[in-house]
Amino acid sequence: MFQNVKEFIANYPTESPKIRKYENYIDFYESIFLKFKNQDIRVLEIGVQHGGSLELWKALTTPSSQIVGLDILPQTKQHEDERVRIFVGDQGDERFLTNVSNEAGEFDIIIDDGSHIPFHQKATFEKFFFENLRDGGIYVVEDCHTSYWRDYGGGLRKSGSFIEFSKTLVDEVNAWHGQRKKAEEVSNYTKQIRAIRFESSMVIFEKAQMTAPKNIELGVETIDVKTLPVAGSMGGIMNRLRKVEFLRSLVRRSPFLWRLMSKQIRRPD
Ligand SMILES: C[S@@+](CC[C@H](N)C(=O)[O-])C[C@H]1O[C@@H](n2cnc3c(N)ncnc32)[C@H](O)[C@@H]1O
Structure with missing residues (x-):
C-alpha cells in the first residue's frame, strides 16, 4: 500500500x-x-x-x-x-x-x-x-x-x-x-x-454532526476587560460611548465613521 x-x-x-x-x-x-x-x-x-x-x-x-x-x-x-x-x-x-x-x-x-x-x-x-x-x-x-x-x-x-x-x-x-x-x-x-x-x-x-457552538472557558482572567479603557486610536471615543451600545455599534459598522472619529480624537504627542 x-x-x-x-x-x-x-x-x-x-x-x-x-x-x-x-x-x-x-x-x-x-x-x-x-x-x-x-x-x-x-x-x-x-x-x-x-x-x-x-x-x-x-x-x-x-x-x-x-x-x-x-x-x-x-x-x-x-x-x-x-x-x-x-x-x-x-x-x-x-x-x-x-x-x-x-x-x-x-x-x-x-x-x-x-x-x-x-x-x-x-x-x-x-x-x-x-x-x-x-x-x-x-x-x-x-x-x-x-x-x-x-x-x-x-x-x-x-x-x-x-x-x-x-x-x-x-x-x-x-x-x-x-x-x-x-x-x-x-x-x-x-x-x-x-x-x-x-x-x-x-x-x-x-x-460531522454539529451542535450550536459553545465556548470552552478555562483559567483565570488576567486583564479586567470590563473596566479597562479600550486601547488604540479609537479608545477615547469608544470608552465615552461605553454606555451607548447603539452608537458603539454604529462606529463598528462604518469604516467611514471609524476613520473620521479616530482622526478627531488623535491625542497630542
Ligand atoms: C473525467 S472522467 C473520470 C475520470 C476518472 N475519475 C479519473 O480520474 O481517471 C468523467 C467520467 O464521467 C462519466 N460521466 C459523464 N457524464 C455522466 C453522467 N451524467 N453520469 C455518470 N457518469 C457520467 C464519463 O463517462 C467519464 O467516464
Missing part, C-alpha cells in the same frame, strides 16, 4: 489505465487518505472512465477497503474486481441516484468526477452527502471550473452554478451565529457540515 501519491505517480506503469487529475488535487488526496491510514474504508467515485483513478484509490487504501464507481458508460464495468463495484447510470437521473444511494451503503470518501454539470453536481451532493457519507467523511467535487464556463451554464457569480451553491453553504455553516435565525431554524447543512474548503477547481466538504 502506497501512502504517498507522488510515489504512486512516479511508479505508475505506462500500460496501466489512464488517470487524469489536476496537480493540486494530488497533494490534497494524499492528506485525506492519510487521515484514514490503516483503516478499512469505503470510497465512492462518480466518473470512472479508463479506471486509472480506481487504481489510485486502491493504492492509497488497505487491501480490505472497498471502492465503488459510478459511470454512464457500461464499458466501465470491466474495472470490477474483488475490491471494486461499478454502478452504470446517469448521475443526472434522480431515480438512478436513489437506487445507488439505497444499494451502495455508506462511504468515508465520496468523489464527484462525473459529468461536471453544475446541477448534476448539486443533485448528487444533496443525495449522497446526507444519505451515504459517514460522519467524519469527506465529500469532494472535482473540476468545479465548469461553474465559470458558459457552455456548462456557468459564469462569474452565476446563480445555479455549483460554486455559487457552495458559497451559500458557507452561510449555512455559520447559521448558528446569525441574529435573524433562531437556533432551531438552522438547516440540515448547518447541522452536518463541519467544514468547507475551496481549492482551485475543487470544493471539499467535511461531514
Whole structure:
C-alpha cells in the first residue's frame, strides 16, 4: 500500500489505465487518505472512465477497503474486481441516484468526477452527502471550473452554478451565529457540515454532526476587560460611548465613521 501519491505517480506503469487529475488535487488526496491510514474504508467515485483513478484509490487504501464507481458508460464495468463495484447510470437521473444511494451503503470518501454539470453536481451532493457519507467523511467535487464556463451554464457569480451553491453553504455553516435565525431554524447543512474548503477547481466538504457552538472557558482572567479603557486610536471615543451600545455599534459598522472619529480624537504627542 502506497501512502504517498507522488510515489504512486512516479511508479505508475505506462500500460496501466489512464488517470487524469489536476496537480493540486494530488497533494490534497494524499492528506485525506492519510487521515484514514490503516483503516478499512469505503470510497465512492462518480466518473470512472479508463479506471486509472480506481487504481489510485486502491493504492492509497488497505487491501480490505472497498471502492465503488459510478459511470454512464457500461464499458466501465470491466474495472470490477474483488475490491471494486461499478454502478452504470446517469448521475443526472434522480431515480438512478436513489437506487445507488439505497444499494451502495455508506462511504468515508465520496468523489464527484462525473459529468461536471453544475446541477448534476448539486443533485448528487444533496443525495449522497446526507444519505451515504459517514460522519467524519469527506465529500469532494472535482473540476468545479465548469461553474465559470458558459457552455456548462456557468459564469462569474452565476446563480445555479455549483460554486455559487457552495458559497451559500458557507452561510449555512455559520447559521448558528446569525441574529435573524433562531437556533432551531438552522438547516440540515448547518447541522452536518463541519467544514468547507475551496481549492482551485475543487470544493471539499467535511461531514460531522454539529451542535450550536459553545465556548470552552478555562483559567483565570488576567486583564479586567470590563473596566479597562479600550486601547488604540479609537479608545477615547469608544470608552465615552461605553454606555451607548447603539452608537458603539454604529462606529463598528462604518469604516467611514471609524476613520473620521479616530482622526478627531488623535491625542497630542
Ligand atoms: C473525467 S472522467 C473520470 C475520470 C476518472 N475519475 C479519473 O480520474 O481517471 C468523467 C467520467 O464521467 C462519466 N460521466 C459523464 N457524464 C455522466 C453522467 N451524467 N453520469 C455518470 N457518469 C457520467 C464519463 O463517462 C467519464 O467516464
